[in-house]
Amino acid sequence: MKKFREVAVVGVGLHPWGVFPDRSMREMAVEAITEALADAKMEWREIESMVSGGYLWVSQREGMFGILSGTAISSAMGGIGIPITSCANACATGGAIFREAYLAVASGLHDTAIAVAADKSAGGFFRPQSEDKEFDLDYIRYVMTGETNPAYWAMECVRRMNDIGTTEDDLAMVKVITSKVAPANPKTRYKKAFSKEQVLESPMVCTPLHLLEICATSDGAGAVILCDAEKARKYTDKPVLVDAAAIGSPTFGDHTIPLTYLSAYPRPGVGILTESRNAIAAVYKMSGRKPEDIDIIELPDNSSWHYFAYLDCMLQAQDGEAEKLLRSGKVDPVDGDLPVCPSGGLGACGEAVVAQGLFQIYELVKQLRGEAGERQVKNNPKVGLAQTYGYAGNNAACILSKAW
Amino acid sequence: MxxxxxxxxxxxxxxxxxxxxxxxxxxxxxxxxxxxxxxxxxxxxxxxxxxxxxxxxxSNKGKLWTWTIQNYAPPAPFRKEPFEPYGIGMIDTEEGLRVLGILTTYDNLKLGMTMEMTTGKLYEDDENEYITWMWKPVA
Structure with a gap:
C-alpha cells in the first residue's frame, strides 16, 4: 500500500463523557478543540483543514442537520475559512474522520488538520430517525421485529457461547476488569469499579447480557490535531506517529445481520464482522506491523460480547483466544502484558456515538506519552491499536506509535 | 365480530x-x-x-440460528401493547437466507430447531389488530 508523508498526532482534547442537557454539541466541541489546541500549543488559526463527525441525533436535538455540524462547530470557534468535511459513519465516525484528517496531511495538501466530533447520544435504546415504511430499512426492521441494539448483540453472544463456550462468568469478568480503571479516568462518566456479583445481579436486558454488560449512551466531544511529522517538533516533544488509519466496510456474504438490516445471505467461508476484519487487515498491511507488535489496545466494548469478538478480530486470532487472554490476566487494563481498554472502555464512559473513536485515540496518545496518571499502563507501550464498531457495517481502525 | x-x-x-x-x-x-x-x-x-x-x-420453514429475549420495552415507534418480554431470533430459511423475526415463545428453544413462520398481533385499535410475521417452534 502506498504511503505518503509521515503524519503525527500533536494534540488531543476531550470534553468529559456524561449527560449535559444544558450544553449544546457545539460548545462541547469547542471545549474539546480548546483542550487539543492547548495540548499542541497551537493557535486555532494554524489549523488548515477540518473533518467533523455529523451529529447523530439531528431530528431530536438542536434542530440542526448533521451535514451542518462541521461549519456549526467552526462558527462557534470563529470561522477561519478552512475546508471542512462532515462525515456520518455511525459509531465508527470518530475513526473515520481521523482517517480523513490523516489523509489531508499525509497527501501533502495541508500541514495540519483537526478531526472533531461531538454527540449527545444519552437516552436509552437507539431508535429509527424516520417513519418511512417504504425505504427506511431501520424503521421497517424496528417496528416489525422490535430488535434493539442490545438484542442484536445478545443474539451474537448466544451464538458465540454455543460455538466456543464463552461462559456467563466470562461476560461478567469483562466489566469487572475494564471497570477497575474507571475511577482513575477523569473523562469517563461512570467512575466506579464493579464486582462480578454486582454485574450478575444487574437487570437482564437481553439474555444473556445484563445491564452492566452493555454500554450506556452518553454525551461527549473529542478533538485530535494532526500535523506533518517533520513539523511536529514545533508543537510537541512527544509526537505520536500515525502508522495506519483505515475504514472497513462489509463483504458480501457476511454471516451476520448488521443493525438496520432484516436479513443476511451467508456465503461459505465469509464469517461475521467482515467490516471489522477488513479494517484490521488494512491497518496491519498499511503499517507493516503484526498483531505481536501491538502493546496496547482500545476496543469497542459496546457489550461484553464485543470485547471478546473484537479482541479476537484485532489480534487476528482464532475465535475463543480472547476468553483465554481475559482469564489469564494478560489483558488487564493496567498491569497486563497487553493492556486492553486502559481508559475503562465504553463500559465506563458510555458511547457518545460519533465522538467515540476520538476518545479511544485520546487514550492511546496519553498512554504512549506516559501521561495517563493513575491508569498509566505498566508495559511501556510503543505501539497502540484502536478500533470502533458502527451501526450498519461501519468500522474504522488505526495504529499509532511513539516517534521519540 | x-x-x-x-x-x-x-x-x-x-x-x-x-x-x-x-x-x-x-x-x-x-x-x-x-x-x-x-x-x-x-x-x-x-x-x-x-x-x-x-x-x-x-419457504415458511427454517432453523433457529440464534435468539434472545428483549426484557424491556423498546421506545416508540415500536409498539407491543400490553408490553411483555418477547423473543427475537435469526432464522435460516431453506433458500439460504438468514432473517430476523419475533418469536412466538422463548421457552424450550434450542439452536438448530425447526421454526415455522406465522403472524402475531403487536397492538390494536378499535377497528384493527396490527400484526407482524413471527416464528414459532415446530413441535
Whole structure:
C-alpha cells in the first residue's frame, strides 16, 4: 500500500463523557478543540483543514442537520475559512474522520488538520430517525421485529457461547476488569469499579447480557490535531506517529445481520464482522506491523460480547483466544502484558456515538506519552491499536506509535 | 365480530393467507436471495439489471440460528401493547437466507430447531389488530 508523508498526532482534547442537557454539541466541541489546541500549543488559526463527525441525533436535538455540524462547530470557534468535511459513519465516525484528517496531511495538501466530533447520544435504546415504511430499512426492521441494539448483540453472544463456550462468568469478568480503571479516568462518566456479583445481579436486558454488560449512551466531544511529522517538533516533544488509519466496510456474504438490516445471505467461508476484519487487515498491511507488535489496545466494548469478538478480530486470532487472554490476566487494563481498554472502555464512559473513536485515540496518545496518571499502563507501550464498531457495517481502525 | 388483522407494514409477507410467507427477491443469474425485496442483486459480481431480479415467496420453514429475549420495552415507534418480554431470533430459511423475526415463545428453544413462520398481533385499535410475521417452534 502506498504511503505518503509521515503524519503525527500533536494534540488531543476531550470534553468529559456524561449527560449535559444544558450544553449544546457545539460548545462541547469547542471545549474539546480548546483542550487539543492547548495540548499542541497551537493557535486555532494554524489549523488548515477540518473533518467533523455529523451529529447523530439531528431530528431530536438542536434542530440542526448533521451535514451542518462541521461549519456549526467552526462558527462557534470563529470561522477561519478552512475546508471542512462532515462525515456520518455511525459509531465508527470518530475513526473515520481521523482517517480523513490523516489523509489531508499525509497527501501533502495541508500541514495540519483537526478531526472533531461531538454527540449527545444519552437516552436509552437507539431508535429509527424516520417513519418511512417504504425505504427506511431501520424503521421497517424496528417496528416489525422490535430488535434493539442490545438484542442484536445478545443474539451474537448466544451464538458465540454455543460455538466456543464463552461462559456467563466470562461476560461478567469483562466489566469487572475494564471497570477497575474507571475511577482513575477523569473523562469517563461512570467512575466506579464493579464486582462480578454486582454485574450478575444487574437487570437482564437481553439474555444473556445484563445491564452492566452493555454500554450506556452518553454525551461527549473529542478533538485530535494532526500535523506533518517533520513539523511536529514545533508543537510537541512527544509526537505520536500515525502508522495506519483505515475504514472497513462489509463483504458480501457476511454471516451476520448488521443493525438496520432484516436479513443476511451467508456465503461459505465469509464469517461475521467482515467490516471489522477488513479494517484490521488494512491497518496491519498499511503499517507493516503484526498483531505481536501491538502493546496496547482500545476496543469497542459496546457489550461484553464485543470485547471478546473484537479482541479476537484485532489480534487476528482464532475465535475463543480472547476468553483465554481475559482469564489469564494478560489483558488487564493496567498491569497486563497487553493492556486492553486502559481508559475503562465504553463500559465506563458510555458511547457518545460519533465522538467515540476520538476518545479511544485520546487514550492511546496519553498512554504512549506516559501521561495517563493513575491508569498509566505498566508495559511501556510503543505501539497502540484502536478500533470502533458502527451501526450498519461501519468500522474504522488505526495504529499509532511513539516517534521519540 | 373479530377485528380485522392488518400488517403493520404492507408488502413484507403474503396477507391475507392461511400460510403466510415472507416476500423476497431472488436473482435469476446467481440465486442470491434478499429480504425485503430489492431492485438489484446484492452480489458484487452480478450485473445490476432490474430484469434479473424476481419476486419469490420464501419457504415458511427454517432453523433457529440464534435468539434472545428483549426484557424491556423498546421506545416508540415500536409498539407491543400490553408490553411483555418477547423473543427475537435469526432464522435460516431453506433458500439460504438468514432473517430476523419475533418469536412466538422463548421457552424450550434450542439452536438448530425447526421454526415455522406465522403472524402475531403487536397492538390494536378499535377497528384493527396490527400484526407482524413471527416464528414459532415446530413441535
Amino acid at each position: 373479530a377485528k380485522k388483522q392488518v400488517p403493520i407494514i404492507e408488502g413484507l409477507f403474503t396477507w391475507p393467507s392461511d400460510k403466510p410467507q415472507l416476500i423476497a427477491s431472488r436473482c435469476k443469474k446467481c440465486g442470491t436471495v434478499m429480504f425485503p425485496k430489492t431492485a438489484f442483486c446484492a452480489n458484487p459480481d452480478c450485473e445490476k439489471s432490474r430484469e434479473n431480479v424476481e419476486v419469490v415467496n420464501l
